[in-house]
Amino acid sequence: MDRYPFDAEYLRRLRDADPMTVDHFVTYFTAKLSIKLFKSGFSQSDRDDIVQETFARFFAKLRMPDGIQSPESLGAFVFRTCDHVVFERYRINAKQDQLDDDCVNIPALDLNIEQLIMRGEEAEVVRRTLQLMTAKERQLLIDVFVTKRPKDEICREHGYTRDYLRVVVHRAIARFRFLYPNGKGKPPRRGQ
Amino acid sequence: MEHQEAIDNYAAEGYLLDELTDAERHAFEEHFADCDTCFADVRDGLRFAAPLPDVVSVPVPAQRPWRELFAPLAAAAGVAIVMTGGIQQLAVVAPLRAQLANERAQLAKEREPHIVPAYTVVLDARAAQEPLTVNGASPFQFTFDIPPDLPPPYRCAIVDAHGKTRFSVPVTAAQARHTVNLQVPGGLLAAGNDSLVITGAGGVSVSPVEFTVQ
Numbered sequence: 001m002d003r004y005p006f007d008a009e010y011l012r013r014l015r016d017a018d019p020m021t022v023d024h025f026v027t028y029f030t031a032k033l034s035i036k037l038f039k040s041g042f043s044q045s046d047r048d049d050i051v052q053e054t055f056a057r058f059f060a061k062l063r064m065p066d067g068i069q070s071p072e073s074l075g076a077f078v079f080r081t082c083d084h085v086v087f088e089r090y091r092i093n094a095k096q097d098q099l100d101d102d103c104v105n106i107p108a109l110d111l112n113i114e115q116l117i118m119r120g121e122e123a124e125v126v127r128r129t130l131q132l133m134t135a136k137e138r139q140l141l142i143d144v145f146v147t148k149r150p151k152d153e154i155c156r157e158h159g160y161t162r163d164y165l166r167v168v169v170h171r172a173i174a175r176f177r178f179l180y181p182n183g184k185g186k187p188p189r190r191g192q
Numbered sequence: 193m194e195h196q197e198a199i200d201n202y203a204a205e206g207y208l209l210d211e212l213t214d215a216e217r218h219a220f221e222e223h224f225a226d227c228d229t230c231f232a233d234v235r236d237g238l239r240f241a242a243p244l245p246d247v248v249s250v251p252v253p254a255q256r257p258w259r260e261l262f263a264p265l266a267a268a269a270g271v272a273i274v275m276t277g278g279i280q281q282l283a284v285v286a287p288l289r290a291q292l293a294n295e296r297a298q299l300a301k302e303r304e305p306h307i308v309p310a311y312t313v314v315l316d317a318r319a320a321q322e323p324l325t326v327n328g329a330s331p332f333q334f335t336f337d338i339p340p341d342l343p344p345p346y347r348c349a350i351v352d353a354h355g356k357t358r359f360s361v362p363v364t365a366a367q368a369r370h371t372v373n374l375q376v377p378g379g380l381l382a383a384g385n386d387s388l389v390i391t392g393a394g395g396v397s398v399s400p401v402e403f404t405v406q
Contacts, residue, residue, distance in 0.1 A: 004226055004228065006226070031235075032224065032225055035234055035235055039238065074226075075222060075225025078225060079221050079222050121296065122242075124292075125292065144209065145241040151209070151211075163202075165211075169205045169208070169209060170202050170205045173208075176240050177236055
């Protein structure tokens with residue numbers, strides 16, 4: 001396991017606004033919070049706003065006399081702070097968002113041409129990688145992540161239990177990772 | 193959540209599949225906040241899953257029927273494939289990678305700074321508007337100021353001649369304080385007569401700007 005050793009010294013440097021430590025902290029948690037927020041379906045601009053707000057609250061709390069005391073729970077604290085920001089965002093959005101049903105909602109205003117090209121490029125690499133997979137693996141991933149067929153139906157069709165579905169998805173992703181260009185792939189872990 | 197527990201329960205895959213309970217999800221998120229290994233599992237899964245919807249519109253070649261019909265031969269074929277793996281690497285994978293590198297180079301060129309046609313439009317029915325024609329095959333942008341008397345939140349949309357919304361994007365109040373640039377990727381709009389429509393709170397809109405896509 002590759003676990004970052006947050007300790008009292010790190011916390012002290014963060015509290016003293018040591019530039020390198022602050023830079024590390026922001027880079028480290030921006031990546032993690034962005035993944036968490038992407039999974040929650042937020043647009044790029046919302047993700048950026050939420051991450052900024054999370055950091056603002058975190059640093060405000062850090063500088064309080066009774067602020068963050070235990071460095072080992074730093075990650076958990078940052079994520080809980082983010083959860084609070086997300087919760088507030090949901091409440092605000094629920095009040096404001098009233099769109100027409102036939103309106104195509106493009107979530108990120110800042111999805112510029114460059115990002116669209118990059119997305120297209122990534123999609124092309126994914127498509128080619130998919131072609132190198134077996135039909136069964138390919139179909140499983142499409143069923144799960146694209147058509148989002150009911151998982152019970154997928155399990156019934158293949159004779160999987162719900163727990164085993166996680167295993168086969170793990171294997172399929174590991175295989176995808178293995179076949180992905182530029183040697184990103186490493187052999188599947190957990191002995192597969 | 194401990195790391196071994198996350199591994200044993202395939203928590204990263206459960207997270208990707210939305211199979212975790214709220215408590216499990218929170219526990220796993222707090223775990224991957226510190227654990228780069230589990231974080232990489234989630235990140236790589238999303239790297240794959242995120243562009244996948246863009247991929248399935250392109251038909252993926254179906255498995256060849258002979259493999260279905262002559263399943264017993266599949267094992268023998270597998271052995272042959274292993275034996276010819278080196279040849280396949282040279283004959284199939286290498287050209288594929290070369291083609292990909294070529295396409296990437298082309299995309300990199302497209303990402304270099306270049307001029308995009310910009311059309312400044314005035315959202316005022318009293319203002320005289322020249323007939324506006326854009327080339328939908330190439331990217332372009334509309335530049336406009338949202339009238340200060342229009343109440344937020346804002347949304348700008350492209351609507352076709354039948355009143356159907358082609359797409360719509362939100363504009364924050366902060367963005368509306370400055371001139372707004374709406375970038376439209378090439379190929380997104382089909383030829384026809386469209387309108388740029390800006391709405392504020394409660395669907396209140398300013399006078400639409402009509403334009404023709406060639």
